[in-house]
Amino acid sequence: MLESLVVMTTAATAIVLEAAPFLLLGSLIGSLIEVLVPERTLLRVIPRSASGQVAVGVFAGMLLPTCECGIVPVVRRLLLKNVPPRVAIPYMMAAPVVNPVVIASTLFAFQGDLSVVGLRLLLVIVPAAALGFALGGASPRAVLRQQPIDLKRFDEAEAVHLPEHEHGHGCACGCGHVQAGPFARTRAVLFHTAAEFVSMGRFLVFGALVAGGFKAFLPPGVLEFFVGSPMLAVGGLMLLAIALSICSEADAFVAASFASFPVAAKVAFMAIGPMVDLKLIPLFLSVFTRRVALALIVVPTVTVYVMGVLLAWGGW
Amino acid sequence: MAALVRLVEVCLLAAMGAFMVALATSSGYWQYLNPRYAWLTLVAGVCVMILGLGALLDTRRRRKGTELAGLAVFLGLAVASQMLPGMLFEPGPAMPQRGGLTFGGGFTGGLEAGYEDDYFEPVEVHDGREYVRINAAELIAGESGGWVREGDLFAVQGSVARTPELDRAGLVAVTRLFISCCFADAAGVVALVRVDDPASFTPGTWVRALGRVVPIPAVEDTRISIFGALTAIRSDRFALLAENVETPAFTGVPYLFEIRSGQPFAY
Numbered sequence: 190m191l192e193s194l195v196v197m198t199t200a201a202t203a204i205v206l207e208a209a210p211f212l213l214l215g216s217l218i219g220s221l222i223e224v225l226v227p228e229r230t231l232l233r234v235i236p237r238s239a240s241g242q243v244a245v246g247v248f249a250g251m252l253l254p255t256c257e258c259g260i261v262p263v264v265r266r267l268l269l270k271n272v273p274p275r276v277a278i279p280y281m282m283a284a285p286v287v288n289p290v291v292i293a294s295t296l297f298a299f300q301g302d303l304s305v306v307g308l309r310l311l312l313v314i315v316p317a318a319a320l321g322f323a324l325g326g327a328s329p330r331a332v333l334r335q336q337p338i339d340l341k342r343f344d345e346a347e348a349v350h351l352p353e354h355e356h357g358h359g360c361a362c363g364c365g366h367v368q369a370g371p372f373a374r375t376r377a378v379l380f381h382t383a384a385e386f387v388s389m390g391r392f393l394v395f396g397a398l399v400a401g402g403f404k405a406f407l408p409p410g411v412l413e414f415f416v417g418s419p420m421l422a423v424g425g426l427m428l429l430a431i432a433l434s435i436c437s438e439a440d441a442f443v444a445a446s447f448a449s450f451p452v453a454a455k456v457a458f459m460a461i462g463p464m465v466d467l468k469l470i471p472l473f474l475s476v477f478t479r480r481v482a483l484a485l486i487v488v489p490t491v492t493v494y495v496m497g498v499l500l501a502w503g504g505w
Numbered sequence: 506m507a508a509l510v511r512l513v514e515v516c517l518l519a520a521m522g523a524f525m526v527a528l529a530t531s532s533g534y535w536q537y538l539n540p541r542y543a544w545l546t547l548v549a550g551v552c553v554m555i556l557g558l559g560a561l562l563d564t565r566r567r568r569k570g571t572e573l574a575g576l577a578v579f580l581g582l583a584v585a586s587q588m589l590p591g592m593l594f595e596p597g598p599a600m601p602q603r604g605g606l607t608f609g610g611g612f613t614g615g616l617e618a619g620y621e622d623d624y625f626e627p628v629e630v631h632d633g634r635e636y637v638r639i640n641a642a643e644l645i646a647g648e649s650g651g652w653v654r655e656g657d658l659f660a661v662q663g664s665v666a667r668t669p670e671l672d673r674a675g676l677v678a679v680t681r682l683f684i685s686c687c688f689a690d691a692a693g694v695v696a697l698v699r700v701d702d703p704a705s706f707t708p709g710t711w712v713r714a715l716g717r718v719v720p721i722p723a724v725e726d727t728r729i730s731i732f733g734a735l736t737a738i739r740s741d742r743f744a745l746l747a748e749n750v751e752t753p754a755f756t757g758v759p760y761l762f763e764i765r766s767g768q769p770f771a772y
Contacts, residue, residue: 191589192732194585194589195586195589195590196732196733198582198585198586198589199536199537199586199590199688199733200687200688200689200733201582201586201689202537202579202582202583202586203537203538203687203688203689204687204689205579205582206525206528206537206538206546206687207538207542207686207687207689209525209546209549209553210545210546210548210549210552213549213552213553213556294685298685376559376562379555379556379558379559379562380559380562380563380566382556382559383518383556383557383559383560383563384563384566386553386556387514387518387556387560387568387572387575387576388569388572390572390575390576390579391571391572391574391575391576392575393575394575394576394578394579394582395575395578397582397689398578398582400689401582401689404689404735407735410728412735412736413728429735433689433690433735434689435686435689435690436686436687436690438685438686439685439686439687439690440690442683442685442690442692443685443690443692443735443736445692445738447736
């Protein structure tokens with residue numbers, strides 16, 4: 190029992206320590222977007238066609254790699270800046286895998302096996318794009334549940350709002366932009382980042398605690414139960430990925446260690462973890478409307494499972 | 506009351522940041538994460554402390570109980586993860602000292618993450634023969650890559666694990682924990698060593714085995730249990746035929762953090 194507690198506390202602490210820098214970065218990027226980037230600038234670089242928007246979202250991670258720990262605050266800010274869900278949602282789902290760092294680590298863990306990398310990307314891109322197309326028609330703010338953090342925290346006397354601003358955005362008065370001196374902007378970014386970090390951090394901590402518990406108390410022989418059939422193998426490793434909440438940059442090494450499992454199950458493990466895990470589920474439920482949050486959980490889970498089983502039947 | 510809550514949040518953020526900075530600059534960092542990320546934890550810790558300052562100045566935001574609880578739970582976990590191992594493990598040859606920050610074994614840890622030069626002495630000489638120092642993960646990679654061949658001489662070290670199936674095959678498992686990013690993603694790696702009497706090896710004992718690569722004898726399916734790992738990777742073609750096995754007093758870092766493809770290996 191004590192040994193399991195050691196594993197649980199060490200694993201949970203390690204997950205938070207590992208994720209904290211990325212959550213900080215995500216909070217900072219989100220704050221910078223909120224305070225410094227005008228809405229029009231973002232919208233200018235987004236294609237008009239639906240498929241173009243989805244493609245930009247899916248592959249944006251190649252230019253702006255973000256792991257799953259830090260991406261939710263960034264996406265929330267993008268949506269508040271009226272970036273279409275067709276771009277933001279696929280970016281959120283795909284970027285933790287469709288980025289150079291994770292591709293390289295997967296390649297390394299599987300000793301240069303390009304087919305594993307290709308399958309992993311496929312199993313991530315398909316549900317990410319599907320969610321983009323499905324949610325694309327909604328207005329950016331319609332998918333968000335949580336109200337933006339109140340920006341009234343910095344001195345209003347220092348803030349001069351743009352005359353043409355639209356009310357209803359993130360600031361206290363309801364506007365989205367702040368025209369102020371560098372000091373006021375720096376303070377705004379600092380306050381924003383702190384608020385976002387503390388707000389998102391609680392989900393990270395509680396998710397890490399549960400994930401550490403799974404690692405510690407999961408009966409050692411339980412995995413052997415799943416090896417028997419492709420359907421069980423794919424489902425079993427997917428459940429494990431969701432429960433363990435391993436970083437997308439490291440999960441390939443864990444997947445490679447499941448020697449007795451088929452490749453399809455390992456790929457499903459690596460595909461679902463960065464999209465849905467115990468850190469992300471509470472974040473989704475807190476940031477997005479319940480319907481959207483459920484879609485973000487269910488669509489990738491079902492899609493990856495079906496594709497994983499098909500791959501397993503196909504001999505992978 | 507609001508000022509008190511704000512002060513609590515500031516203290517929690519400052520404590521979290523201080524823990525991260527202290528850990529990143531200590532030699533105990535490896536217990537949680539791959540030492541190559543120590544600088545990242547250090548920078549993040551400083552940033553969290555700066556956020557604490559921001560929280561101190563931010564008088565307008567309403568703090569939620571769950572936000573403070575999240576920070577408090579993390580600190581509780583951090584303290585427990587430092588304290589509990591000391592209650593569980595006697596400092597011994599198979600486990601590092603936990604909770605403390607001193608150990609010697611070539612690993613400098615912390616910001617100077619890396620190994621002292623002599624730690625990577627590439628070979629070990631025994632009875633006039635040179636055994637290449639290698640870790641279990643590299644041995645497995647070498648087998649897959651085709652550069653580990655039958656007859657090669659290697660030295661491996663790790664903690665002993667035994668199962669009835671391995672005992673029947675005349676094998677013991679020399680195990681290490683490989684950490685790519687953090688303890689949560691740790692995977693066990695195993696070098697199988699063929700010995701005369703597996704029963705004479707106590708599980709958990711740290712051993713250094715010198716041997717020759719031989720085809721693995723027939724062994725039934727078995728599950729090798731490694732502290733901190735859900736699964737273990739082992740060779741399915743080769744084992745080391747032990748020519749010398751020692752049980753040195755181990756005071757270093759038992760985990761592996763890198764896999765090399767050439768000498769000097771990350772022994």
